[in-house]
Amino acid sequence: MSALLARPGADAYHAMQRLADDPVFALRSHRFHELARGKAERDAENPAWTAAEVVTFERQFTAPVKTGEDLLRLVMGVLADIAQNLTKGDATSRALLERAKDEEEVQHWLVEQMNARAHGRFHAFREAEVALGHKPDVIAASTSAPCQVAVEIKHGGKSWSARDLENTLRTQLAEDYLKEESRRHGVLVITHHRDRRWQRIGDNKPISFSDLIAWLSGIAATITENAVGQISVQCAGIDAWKRDTSADPPKATEAKAKSRDRRRPVAS
Missing domain, CATH: 3.40.91 (Restriction Endonuclease)
Known part of the structure:
Protein backbone atom coordinates (compact mmCIF):
# COMPACT_ATOMS: atom_id res chain seq x y z
CA MET A 1 0.00 0.00 0.00
CA SER A 2 2.80 2.41 0.84
CA ALA A 3 4.51 1.71 -2.48
CA LEU A 4 1.25 2.34 -4.34
CA LEU A 5 0.61 5.63 -2.56
CA ALA A 6 4.20 6.77 -3.12
CA ARG A 7 4.06 6.08 -6.84
CA PRO A 8 3.10 9.20 -8.86
CA GLY A 9 0.82 9.18 -11.84
CA ALA A 10 -2.71 8.32 -12.94
CA ASP A 11 -2.13 4.54 -12.98
CA ALA A 12 -1.51 4.37 -9.23
CA TYR A 13 -4.49 6.63 -8.56
CA HIS A 14 -6.87 4.44 -10.56
CA ALA A 15 -5.45 1.36 -8.85
CA MET A 16 -6.39 2.92 -5.50
CA GLN A 17 -9.88 3.63 -6.79
CA ARG A 18 -10.28 0.02 -7.93
CA LEU A 19 -9.24 -1.18 -4.46
CA ALA A 20 -11.75 1.16 -2.86
CA ASP A 21 -14.55 -0.22 -5.06
CA ASP A 22 -13.57 -3.87 -4.58
CA PRO A 23 -16.09 -5.76 -2.34
CA VAL A 24 -13.15 -7.46 -0.61
CA PHE A 25 -12.20 -4.08 0.92
CA ALA A 26 -15.76 -2.90 1.60
CA LEU A 27 -14.99 -2.09 5.23
CA ARG A 28 -12.04 0.09 4.15
CA SER A 29 -13.71 1.60 1.09
CA HIS A 30 -14.17 5.09 2.55
CA ARG A 31 -10.57 5.23 3.79
CA PHE A 32 -9.20 4.05 0.45
CA HIS A 33 -11.16 6.77 -1.36
CA GLU A 34 -9.67 9.33 1.03
CA LEU A 35 -6.17 8.04 0.34
CA ALA A 36 -6.82 8.15 -3.42
CA ARG A 37 -8.04 11.73 -3.18
CA GLY A 38 -4.99 12.76 -1.14
CA LYS A 39 -2.75 11.13 -3.70
CA ALA A 40 -4.50 13.00 -6.54
CA GLU A 41 -4.00 16.29 -4.70
CA ARG A 42 -0.28 15.61 -4.27
CA ASP A 43 0.09 14.60 -7.91
CA ALA A 44 -1.67 17.79 -8.99
CA GLU A 45 1.22 19.88 -7.65
CA ASN A 46 3.59 20.88 -10.43
CA PRO A 47 7.13 19.49 -10.03
CA ALA A 48 9.59 22.04 -8.68
CA TRP A 49 11.86 23.94 -11.07
CA THR A 50 15.61 23.81 -10.75
CA ALA A 51 17.72 26.94 -10.48
CA ALA A 52 18.93 26.46 -14.06
CA GLU A 53 15.34 26.18 -15.32
CA VAL A 54 14.42 29.42 -13.57
CA VAL A 55 17.36 31.19 -15.25
CA THR A 56 16.37 29.77 -18.65
CA PHE A 57 12.80 30.97 -18.17
CA GLU A 58 14.06 34.45 -17.32
CA ARG A 59 16.31 34.60 -20.38
CA GLN A 60 14.29 32.75 -23.02
CA PHE A 61 10.73 32.90 -21.65
CA THR A 62 10.42 29.12 -22.09
CA ALA A 63 9.13 26.97 -19.25
CA ALA A 240 2.55 20.56 -48.13
CA TRP A 241 0.47 20.62 -51.31
CA LYS A 242 0.16 23.98 -53.04
CA ARG A 243 -2.59 24.22 -55.59
CA ASP A 244 -1.55 25.84 -58.87
CA THR A 245 -3.75 28.92 -59.23
CA SER A 246 -1.97 30.37 -62.28
CA ALA A 247 -4.74 29.15 -64.60
CA ASP A 248 -7.57 30.42 -62.38
CA PRO A 249 -9.47 33.52 -63.54
CA PRO A 250 -8.60 36.69 -61.62
CA LYS A 251 -11.52 36.89 -59.22
CA ALA A 252 -10.95 40.51 -58.27
CA THR A 253 -11.02 41.58 -61.93
CA GLU A 254 -14.17 39.56 -62.59
CA ALA A 255 -15.89 41.09 -59.57
CA LYS A 256 -15.07 44.62 -60.73
CA ALA A 257 -16.33 43.86 -64.23
CA LYS A 258 -19.61 42.50 -62.87
CA SER A 259 -19.99 45.58 -60.67
CA ARG A 260 -19.54 47.88 -63.68
CA ASP A 261 -22.08 45.87 -65.66
CA ARG A 262 -24.65 46.24 -62.88
CA ARG A 263 -24.16 50.04 -62.81
CA ARG A 264 -24.29 50.40 -66.62
CA PRO A 265 -27.76 51.50 -67.86
CA VAL A 266 -29.62 48.93 -69.90
CA ALA A 267 -29.98 49.89 -73.57
CA SER A 268 -33.54 50.29 -74.75
Missing part, protein backbone atom coordinates in the same frame (compact mmCIF):
# COMPACT_ATOMS: atom_id res chain seq x y z
CA PRO A 64 10.51 23.47 -18.61
CA VAL A 65 8.37 20.47 -19.52
CA LYS A 66 7.62 18.52 -16.35
CA THR A 67 4.69 16.29 -17.31
CA GLY A 68 3.50 14.26 -20.27
CA GLU A 69 0.49 16.55 -20.68
CA ASP A 70 2.78 19.58 -20.83
CA LEU A 71 4.95 17.87 -23.42
CA LEU A 72 1.94 16.91 -25.56
CA ARG A 73 0.71 20.50 -25.46
CA LEU A 74 4.16 21.74 -26.46
CA VAL A 75 4.51 19.23 -29.31
CA MET A 76 1.08 20.18 -30.67
CA GLY A 77 2.09 23.84 -30.55
CA VAL A 78 5.33 23.08 -32.39
CA LEU A 79 3.45 21.08 -35.05
CA ALA A 80 0.97 23.94 -35.49
CA ASP A 81 3.87 26.37 -35.94
CA ILE A 82 5.46 24.08 -38.53
CA ALA A 83 2.19 23.82 -40.46
CA GLN A 84 1.60 27.57 -40.28
CA ASN A 85 5.11 28.47 -41.42
CA LEU A 86 4.91 25.92 -44.23
CA THR A 87 1.98 27.68 -45.88
CA LYS A 88 2.38 31.28 -44.69
CA GLY A 89 6.14 31.76 -44.26
CA ASP A 90 8.20 33.85 -46.67
CA ALA A 91 10.89 31.17 -47.00
CA THR A 92 9.79 27.60 -46.30
CA SER A 93 10.72 24.02 -47.11
CA ARG A 94 7.21 23.27 -48.38
CA ALA A 95 8.43 22.19 -51.82
CA LEU A 96 10.94 19.83 -50.19
CA LEU A 97 8.24 18.14 -48.11
CA GLU A 98 5.85 18.01 -51.05
CA ARG A 99 8.41 15.97 -53.01
CA ALA A 100 9.06 13.48 -50.17
CA LYS A 101 8.83 10.04 -51.74
CA ASP A 102 8.11 8.04 -48.57
CA GLU A 103 7.47 8.28 -44.84
CA GLU A 104 11.14 7.92 -43.93
CA GLU A 105 11.92 11.19 -45.72
CA VAL A 106 9.00 12.86 -43.93
CA GLN A 107 10.27 11.55 -40.59
CA HIS A 108 13.75 12.99 -41.07
CA TRP A 109 12.29 16.33 -42.17
CA LEU A 110 9.87 16.51 -39.23
CA VAL A 111 12.53 15.62 -36.63
CA GLU A 112 14.71 18.43 -37.98
CA GLN A 113 11.82 20.91 -37.87
CA MET A 114 10.79 19.91 -34.34
CA ASN A 115 14.30 20.12 -32.91
CA ALA A 116 14.78 23.55 -34.48
CA ARG A 117 11.84 24.77 -32.37
CA ALA A 118 12.59 22.80 -29.19
CA HIS A 119 14.71 25.50 -27.49
CA GLY A 120 16.17 22.86 -25.20
CA ARG A 121 12.78 21.79 -23.80
CA PHE A 122 12.65 18.44 -25.58
CA HIS A 123 14.58 16.33 -28.06
CA ALA A 124 12.93 14.58 -31.02
CA PHE A 125 14.58 11.47 -32.42
CA ARG A 126 14.07 8.27 -34.37
CA GLU A 127 15.15 4.89 -33.01
CA ALA A 128 16.55 1.81 -34.74
CA GLU A 129 13.58 -0.27 -33.59
CA VAL A 130 11.35 1.63 -36.01
CA ALA A 131 12.36 -0.81 -38.74
CA LEU A 132 11.06 -3.70 -36.64
CA GLY A 133 7.84 -1.92 -35.71
CA HIS A 134 8.62 -1.85 -31.98
CA LYS A 135 8.69 1.91 -31.60
CA PRO A 136 6.75 4.90 -32.96
CA ASP A 137 8.23 6.73 -35.92
CA VAL A 138 9.43 9.64 -33.79
CA ILE A 139 9.78 10.11 -30.03
CA ALA A 140 9.80 13.53 -28.38
CA ALA A 141 11.44 13.30 -24.95
CA SER A 142 11.43 16.05 -22.33
CA THR A 143 14.87 17.26 -21.23
CA SER A 144 13.69 18.01 -17.68
CA ALA A 145 11.42 15.07 -16.77
CA PRO A 146 11.05 11.35 -17.62
CA CYS A 147 8.16 11.77 -20.06
CA GLN A 148 7.81 11.19 -23.79
CA VAL A 149 5.31 11.75 -26.61
CA ALA A 150 5.00 9.19 -29.39
CA VAL A 151 4.64 10.66 -32.88
CA GLU A 152 3.32 8.37 -35.61
CA ILE A 153 3.64 9.75 -39.15
CA LYS A 154 1.62 8.83 -42.23
CA HIS A 155 2.45 10.07 -45.73
CA GLY A 156 -0.87 11.35 -47.08
CA GLY A 157 0.24 10.86 -50.66
CA LYS A 158 0.29 7.09 -50.25
CA SER A 159 -2.64 4.68 -50.34
CA TRP A 160 -3.77 5.17 -46.74
CA SER A 161 -7.57 5.27 -46.60
CA ALA A 162 -9.60 7.00 -43.92
CA ARG A 163 -10.25 3.62 -42.30
CA ASP A 164 -6.52 2.80 -42.36
CA LEU A 165 -5.71 6.06 -40.61
CA GLU A 166 -8.43 5.47 -38.02
CA ASN A 167 -6.96 2.03 -37.27
CA THR A 168 -3.51 3.60 -36.95
CA LEU A 169 -4.89 6.06 -34.42
CA ARG A 170 -6.89 3.54 -32.38
CA THR A 171 -4.57 0.52 -32.47
CA GLN A 172 -1.03 1.29 -33.58
CA LEU A 173 -0.66 4.56 -31.70
CA ALA A 174 -3.07 4.29 -28.77
CA GLU A 175 -2.56 0.60 -27.96
CA ASP A 176 0.88 -0.46 -29.24
CA TYR A 177 2.99 2.64 -28.64
CA LEU A 178 1.58 4.05 -25.38
CA LYS A 179 2.30 1.21 -22.98
CA GLU A 180 5.42 2.50 -21.26
CA GLU A 181 4.85 4.43 -18.04
CA SER A 182 6.82 7.40 -19.33
CA ARG A 183 4.96 7.46 -22.67
CA ARG A 184 1.19 7.82 -22.33
CA HIS A 185 0.69 10.64 -24.84
CA GLY A 186 0.79 10.40 -28.62
CA VAL A 187 0.17 12.30 -31.85
CA LEU A 188 -0.80 11.00 -35.28
CA VAL A 189 0.70 13.33 -37.91
CA ILE A 190 -0.58 13.12 -41.49
CA THR A 191 1.13 15.01 -44.29
CA HIS A 192 -0.56 16.14 -47.51
CA HIS A 193 1.49 16.08 -50.72
CA ARG A 194 -0.90 16.14 -53.68
CA ASP A 195 -4.46 16.84 -54.68
CA ARG A 196 -6.51 13.93 -53.40
CA ARG A 197 -9.68 13.14 -51.50
CA TRP A 198 -10.56 10.50 -48.95
CA GLN A 199 -13.84 8.64 -48.65
CA ARG A 200 -15.82 9.48 -45.56
CA ILE A 201 -16.75 6.49 -43.42
CA GLY A 202 -20.48 5.79 -43.62
CA ASP A 203 -21.54 7.36 -46.91
CA ASN A 204 -18.29 7.16 -48.96
CA LYS A 205 -18.54 10.83 -49.89
CA PRO A 206 -15.23 12.49 -50.76
CA ILE A 207 -13.72 14.70 -48.05
CA SER A 208 -10.79 17.10 -48.12
CA PHE A 209 -7.57 16.87 -46.12
CA SER A 210 -8.82 19.39 -43.56
CA ASP A 211 -12.06 17.44 -43.13
CA LEU A 212 -10.07 14.25 -42.65
CA ILE A 213 -7.97 15.81 -39.88
CA ALA A 214 -11.07 17.20 -38.16
CA TRP A 215 -12.75 13.76 -38.28
CA LEU A 216 -9.70 11.98 -36.86
CA SER A 217 -9.27 14.66 -34.18
CA GLY A 218 -12.83 13.99 -33.05
CA ILE A 219 -12.04 10.28 -32.71
CA ALA A 220 -8.81 11.04 -30.84
CA ALA A 221 -10.75 13.06 -28.26
CA THR A 222 -12.74 9.92 -27.34
CA ILE A 223 -9.65 7.74 -26.73
CA THR A 224 -8.76 8.12 -23.06
CA GLU A 225 -7.33 4.74 -22.04
CA ASN A 226 -5.74 1.56 -23.34
CA ALA A 227 -4.96 -1.85 -21.85
CA VAL A 228 -2.47 -0.44 -19.33
CA GLY A 229 -4.07 2.80 -18.20
CA GLN A 230 -4.96 6.40 -18.96
CA ILE A 231 -3.66 7.89 -22.23
CA SER A 232 -4.16 10.98 -24.38
CA VAL A 233 -3.88 11.13 -28.19
CA GLN A 234 -4.31 13.86 -30.75
CA CYS A 235 -4.14 14.26 -34.52
CA ALA A 236 -2.32 16.92 -36.55
CA GLY A 237 -2.13 17.63 -40.27
CA ILE A 238 0.69 19.25 -42.23
CA ASP A 239 -0.35 20.42 -45.69
